[in-house]
Amino acid sequence: MFQAKLRSDILKGIVDVVSTLIDEAKFKISDNGIQLKAVDPAHVAMIDLTLSKDAFEQYSAAETDLGLDLEKLKEVIRLSKSGDIIEMRQDEERGRLVLMVGNVTRRMNLVSTEGMSDPKVPNLTLPARITVTVDELQRGIKAAESISDHVALNANTEGFEMVSDGDTDSVSLKLPKALLVDLQCSESIRSLFPMDYFSTIIKAIPSGTNVSINLGNDLPVRLDFDIAGGKGSVRYLLAPRIEND
Amino acid sequence: MFQAKLRSDILKGIVDVVSTLIDEAKFKISDNGIQLKAVDPAHVAMIDLTLSKDAFEQYSAAETDLGLDLEKLKEVIRLSKSGDIIEMRQDEERGRLVLMVGNVTRRMNLVSTEGMSDPKVPNLTLPARITVTVDELQRGIKAAESISDHVALNANTEGFEMVSDGDTDSVSLKLPKALLVDLQCSESIRSLFPMDYFSTIIKAIPSGTNVSINLGNDLPVRLDFDIAGGKGSVRYLLAPRIEND
Amino acid sequence: MFQAKLRSDILKGIVDVVSTLIDEAKFKISDNGIQLKAVDPAHVAMIDLTLSKDAFEQYSAAETDLGLDLEKLKEVIRLSKSGDIIEMRQDEERGRLVLMVGNVTRRMNLVSTEGMSDPKVPNLTLPARITVTVDELQRGIKAAESISDHVALNANTEGFEMVSDGDTDSVSLKLPKALLVDLQCSESIRSLFPMDYFSTIIKAIPSGTNVSINLGNDLPVRLDFDIAGGKGSVRYLLAPRIEND
Numbered sequence: 001m002f003q004a005k006l007r008s009d010i011l012k013g014i015v016d017v018v019s020t021l022i023d024e025a026k027f028k029i030s031d032n033g034i035q036l037k038a039v040d041p042a043h044v045a046m047i048d049l050t051l052s053k054d055a056f057e058q059y060s061a062a063e064t065d066l067g068l069d070l071e072k073l074k075e076v077i078r079l080s081k082s083g084d085i086i087e088m089r090q091d092e093e094r095g096r097l098v099l100m101v102g103n104v105t106r107r108m109n110l111v112s113t114e115g116m117s118d119p120k121v122p123n124l125t126l127p128a129r130i131t132v133t134v135d136e137l138q139r140g141i142k143a144a145e146s147i148s149d150h151v152a153l154n155a156n157t158e159g160f161e162m163v164s165d166g167d168t169d170s171v172s173l174k175l176p177k178a179l180l181v182d183l184q185c186s187e188s189i190r191s192l193f194p195m196d197y198f199s200t201i202i203k204a205i206p207s208g209t210n211v212s213i214n215l216g217n218d219l220p221v222r223l224d225f226d227i228a229g230g231k232g233s234v235r236y237l238l239a240p241r242i243e244n245d
Numbered sequence: 246m247f248q249a250k251l252r253s254d255i256l257k258g259i260v261d262v263v264s265t266l267i268d269e270a271k272f273k274i275s276d277n278g279i280q281l282k283a284v285d286p287a288h289v290a291m292i293d294l295t296l297s298k299d300a301f302e303q304y305s306a307a308e309t310d311l312g313l314d315l316e317k318l319k320e321v322i323r324l325s326k327s328g329d330i331i332e333m334r335q336d337e338e339r340g341r342l343v344l345m346v347g348n349v350t351r352r353m354n355l356v357s358t359e360g361m362s363d364p365k366v367p368n369l370t371l372p373a374r375i376t377v378t379v380d381e382l383q384r385g386i387k388a389a390e391s392i393s394d395h396v397a398l399n400a401n402t403e404g405f406e407m408v409s410d411g412d413t414d415s416v417s418l419k420l421p422k423a424l425l426v427d428l429q430c431s432e433s434i435r436s437l438f439p440m441d442y443f444s445t446i447i448k449a450i451p452s453g454t455n456v457s458i459n460l461g462n463d464l465p466v467r468l469d470f471d472i473a474g475g476k477g478s479v480r481y482l483l484a485p486r487i488e489n490d
Numbered sequence: 491m492f493q494a495k496l497r498s499d500i501l502k503g504i505v506d507v508v509s510t511l512i513d514e515a516k517f518k519i520s521d522n523g524i525q526l527k528a529v530d531p532a533h534v535a536m537i538d539l540t541l542s543k544d545a546f547e548q549y550s551a552a553e554t555d556l557g558l559d560l561e562k563l564k565e566v567i568r569l570s571k572s573g574d575i576i577e578m579r580q581d582e583e584r585g586r587l588v589l590m591v592g593n594v595t596r597r598m599n600l601v602s603t604e605g606m607s608d609p610k611v612p613n614l615t616l617p618a619r620i621t622v623t624v625d626e627l628q629r630g631i632k633a634a635e636s637i638s639d640h641v642a643l644n645a646n647t648e649g650f651e652m653v654s655d656g657d658t659d660s661v662s663l664k665l666p667k668a669l670l671v672d673l674q675c676s677e678s679i680r681s682l683f684p685m686d687y688f689s690t691i692i693k694a695i696p697s698g699t700n701v702s703i704n705l706g707n708d709l710p711v712r713l714d715f716d717i718a719g720g721k722g723s724v725r726y727l728l729a730p731r732i733e734n735d
Contacts, residue, residue, distance in 0.1 A: 072414065079388050103381065103420055104388045109413035136593065143569050143594045168599035169562065175593055317659065324633050348626065348665055349633045354658035 002090040005057040008080035016204045019070040026113040027066040048235040055231035067113035126214035128189045130160045131182035134205040140173030141199045156188045247335040250302040253325035261449045264315040271358040272311040293480040300476035312358040371459040373434045375405045376427035379450040385418030386444045401433045492580040495547040498570035506694045509560040516603040517556040536727040545721035557603040616704040618679045620650045621672035624695040630663030631689045646678045682731045
């Protein structure tokens with residue numbers, strides 16, 4: 001059983017982030033809220049998203065899984081303005097989710113969640129933690145993405161640097177400690193990541209969000225950020241690209 | 246003979262609506278104003294448009310037919326802002342229409358009206374009449390057009406509903422009597438129409454316009470609406486798609 | 491040696507104009523400023539651009555040539571807002587130009603200037619000179635460019651006219667003396683030019699710029715206009731298309 005009302009911009013934030021990895025998602029519904037874990041088909045990145053029932057205008061649910069086509073959710077979101085309320089109701093008999101925006105009702109078939117695994121999110125110890133507004137990262141990504149197909153994330157006690165090195169050109173975004181929200185780093189750290197994954201997730205995070213970048217030498221990066229004004233959170237893990245020099 | 250000045254947004258409104266059906270149009274000019282009747286090549290829809298000479302800033306004409314390429318008219322309209330005046334003058338000697346916007350003069354060859362028939366608009370008795378602002382319909386169309394290639398228009402004594410039923414999903418726009426401008430309906434009515442025609446005409450009608458939807462069971466729908474602040478009017482007829490269930 | 495700071499909108503103005511003719515450009519740097527001369531590959535048009543060191547927020551240079559890929563400069567400009575400062579520094583050791591916008595640093599390889607000639611700008615005597623805001627010309631070009639692949643520029647003692655004559659349609663932009671900034675013309679002048687070159691340069695000139703059109707019968711046209719608020723200037727020469735009637 002699932003029946004809820006949610007602000008359209010909160011639903012949009014979730015769908016934008018999750019659809020960077022997958023087309024169809026399994027939303028695990030409980031009486032406390034919603035959880036979603038997913039890996040992309042190439043097993044390069046993983047997402048672990050939690051949204052408390054407090055993020056909803058109204059929420060009433062018993063434990064259930066909802067398999068949803070994210071492209072169809074985007075169609076419904078596009079019918080609404082940022083502050084609008086989207087009403088959702090599971091139609092258990094017909095295996096459908098019913099969504100209402102204003103006077104429009106969209107009934108969508110649920111997708112089967114049978115093939116969808118519940119990925120186990122690894123518990124990594126990552127020595128460095130850089131917190132920064134996503135807007136800074138977005139500017140750096142915009143500058144770097146035409147340069148190379150990978151991006152290096154570097155941190156030391158002085159600050160954070162994002163570097164993209166191509167054959168003829170290079171781009172770096174350098175953020176000294178003073179421009180960061182927070183810096184926890186006691187040594188020099190460097191890891192290399194695939195540009196397409198990193199740029200896609202950075203661009204999907206809403207402007208103004210503080211992102212914590214958790215780094216270790218040649219370890220996965222974990223991005224932590226809040227959604228729904230702190231009533232939900234996302235952990236995003238991305239595997240490193242090992243350098244051979 | 247034809248010489249006139251018209252506000253650019255009024256001309257745009259006419260061309261947007263008529264070009265949903267045809268590329269070239271025969272404008273019948275008289276000393277009272279302009280009339281235009283057209284069917285699309287597949288004979289699925291028909292338009293009957295009237296614009297009084299009172300809609301013009303200046304109007305002087307004797308009976309004549311003008312065959313015009315609507316795409317070329319759009320090019321001229323794009324040179325103007327909404328409040329701008331477009332000046333038009335028939336050059337009978339050369340078979341051209343001369344249009345002036347600001348300091349720019351466009352001379353365009355008339356197209357032959359010989360092949361263009363004068364369709365007879367059928368006089369239908371349609372028992373239901375729903376009047377609604379086009380913006381409500383546009384929201385419903387936006388939600389429905391990816392779902393199915395047809396759309397059902399339903400009315401009863403309680404209100405109006407637009408339903409699009411696809412293989413896995415469905416969309417409905419439900420407008421109870423209180424959300425309608427007017428409702429004349431004493432029984433349950435339902436007709437099915439091709440989505441592409443219906444969505445194209447609904448999207449071509451300027452925001453804020455009141456549209457009257459005239460319906461009968463499995464009969465054509467007739468949309469009536471004013472243009473040019475009531476100094477002109479459009480009747481648009483669309484053939485039903487007969488259901489076999 | 492070259493090290494400078496320049497407002498992003500000034501750099502954009504230069505790159506927009508020069509990239510109408512070429513993809514890679516040789517910037518001749520001296521202690522007084524920058525000069526650039528270029529012809530397009532088909533030798534139909536020529537540009538001669540000068541930017542004084544006074545246009546820069548900071549300027550320090552010794553004589554050198556910089557070969558730059560204009561598309562890459564556009565990428566850097568897109569990272570900035572109109573008032574932002576772009577910092578540039580030649581890295582002579584590595585043959586690179588280093589550009590800084592905010593916290594982003596872009597290092598780009600210089601391109602070889604060996605194949606790039608220094609075109610000699612011919613000294614033409616052109617009897618007519620029409621000065622007009624580029625916005626008027628842009629409106630005329632927008633109306634005319636779908637009509638024909640050439641455009642006639644006409645002037646006489648009364649004013650200026652731009653005419654494009656197609657098979658079925660024609661467009662003219664007529665600017666009487668009162669709508670011009672200045673008119674120096676004592677006889678009837680007419681020349682025909684290729685539409686694509688003329689429309690591309692006119693659209694690349696920033697709105698609000700006064701352009702002087704220097705004309706002679708069947709002679710090249712020379713467009714003169716200021717950049718960087720008068721601290722730089724452009725001369726653009728375009729070969730006529732000789733009419734055979």
